[in-house]
Amino acid sequence: MQNPTHFGWQIELNNPNNLSHHQPTPSTSFVKTLNLISVNHLSNEAASCMVSKFGLLENLKIIGCHGLESMSIASDTKLLSLTIFDCPHLKSLHIRSYKLRTFLYRGKFPWFLPEFHFNLGNAMLDSRQGPAFNTFKICDFDRVLLTIKNSEILTLCKWTFEVCYLYFSNSSF
Incomplete structure (x- = not known):
């Protein structure tokens, strides 16, 4: 049974149906960078509604959201x-973004579901606390490797580096 303070969060950014030729309407805003700190089960719907109004959002930071169990972030144009x-x-973390260039993550390693293999300029995976679920297998790291493989700058913590090492030492490369 899920704790009532735990929640899932779905954020839809830069939806072309909400934008008129990428120009803000009176219901959108010129915000390009947004830091969301300590969003919880009571405020996630209000935060999602607010974020959907930021039609030009390019940079999103989500920090210290206790109770957040699953997250889906979709951006069709600008993130x-x-x-x-x-x-x-x-x-669980699901990301759909065509233009993502920087992905920085610090926390327990979630079930990672990227929809695209990004061409990241900068990637950081700091999962020194290990996996967020007990059934973690090395193959669960496949999607992450496809996501970070072309990164220009890659920062890994000890646990993530050890997983990568095990993955490559057991493969036929």
């Missing part, structure tokens, strides 16, 4: 940078 730090209950 360039995504940072997720210190969301201790996050178990």
